[in-house]
Amino acid sequence: MAENKIPNKETSSDEIDLGQLFQIIQNGFNSLFKGFLKVFLYVKTNAIVLLVLIIAGAGIGLGLNQIISKKIKLEVIVKPQMESKNYLYDVVAEIQANIEAQDTTFFNAIGVDFTDYRGLEITINRVSGDDNSESDIKYLELLQSFEDTEAIADIVRAELQNKSSFNHRITFYYKNKEQGKHFSEKVMEYINSNPYFDGLVTIYRANAESRIKQNKDLLAQVDEIITNYSKKMGRSDGFNGGERILLDNQETVNITGLLNFKNSLIKDIETKILELAERTEPIKIINFGKPQQVQKAFYGKNIVLIPIIFLGVFFLISFMKFLNRKVTELL
Structure with a gap:
């Protein structure tokens, strides 16, 4: 009778482990979803400011493109x-x-x-x-070693000089x-x-x-x-x-x-x-x-670069405020 009870305990243990695993996965998805909601709420709250920064940055970038002489x-x-x-x-x-x-x-x-x-x-x-010319030069150098005559040497020398230019x-x-x-x-x-x-x-x-x-x-x-x-x-x-x-x-x-x-x-x-x-x-x-x-890369153009700089500065200031608030709460 005792031997028959052991498998039941193992099955119960397996069910508990699977349940804990599913719970962890669910908690992870919940945390991810909550993080997404926080980001959405942050963007929604600051939507007007972000939009103003993007428009202002694009305008300044466009103006710089007109003022700065192109290369x-x-x-x-x-x-x-x-x-x-x-x-x-x-x-x-x-x-x-x-x-x-x-x-x-x-x-x-x-x-x-x-x-x-x-x-x-x-x-x-x-x-x-x-690139093919380099292989031609190697071929001519190899050819020269097969026939040690003045005529062949002159031909190979002339071809090597031509190929090296x-x-x-x-x-x-x-x-x-x-x-x-x-x-x-x-x-x-x-x-x-x-x-x-x-x-x-x-x-x-x-x-x-x-x-x-x-x-x-x-x-x-x-x-x-x-x-x-x-x-x-x-x-x-x-x-x-x-x-x-x-x-x-x-x-x-x-x-x-x-x-x-x-x-x-x-x-x-x-x-x-x-x-x-x-x-x-x-x-x-x-x-x-x-x-x-001279064509610049997409991110090298002022009309894109300036708005990215503005948004980066805004996010950095917001992050510093968040850290300062957390420090105040802990103290």
Whole structure:
């Protein structure tokens, strides 16, 4: 009989535990609901004050937006030429340091004659989207290790130099539209006025023009040989057959190799012409953008920020009053 009573006690104990658990959950919901009612009552009691603060804050924020001049930015996309990337970053840092120091002498020397430095700033960063170029560079470095010949080394060196010249974005921030655009143009002129890199540009262009002239002379000679070959094809007694042709001096020439040589000359001429078009200045300007207003985040706008500050101050004062009242009751 005693053994039969033990399970009843355990069942009763389980029912008591479940009942206590439900009671705790119910008390928690009741407390939460009472807290919600207190907050609702607080907002209802102070609804007029809160509404006045929101309207006043929005009005003041709107007025500040009209009074305070908005910040403008201008973006210039550039590509460093002839290993001038480090120079580009150094000269931008130099200009920013002179802006912070408000060095009027420096800016007058580069043709900038205004003295209002408010909101003026210059930054530089690499244009996003060039991540694949880094993997291309690693691939070329790996390729160079497979074939240790001068031709392959020259090709890889040229490609590495080309791939390492990423596009960069120079961003100008300012508030005065006329002065800011003038400032941007003068700064870009100053960046591209480095005597060392100007000399390199002149040498590069002279070499490219000389290479084009030489290639064109060779191309004319190759065309003359091919023309003679075509004439010999028309005469059965002068045609030797096969892929080789017999010239007047009894020397044979591989016609397939000659055509390949002609194609390589044409490709090299096209490359040098493109190089002349690109290498006109140390820092190639790809796109000189238009001024655009800097867009602030939603919470950074005065029409939203000012009302939030007003409400925060009001809630802080109310909380301090509540604490003071509780301290008075306890004492």
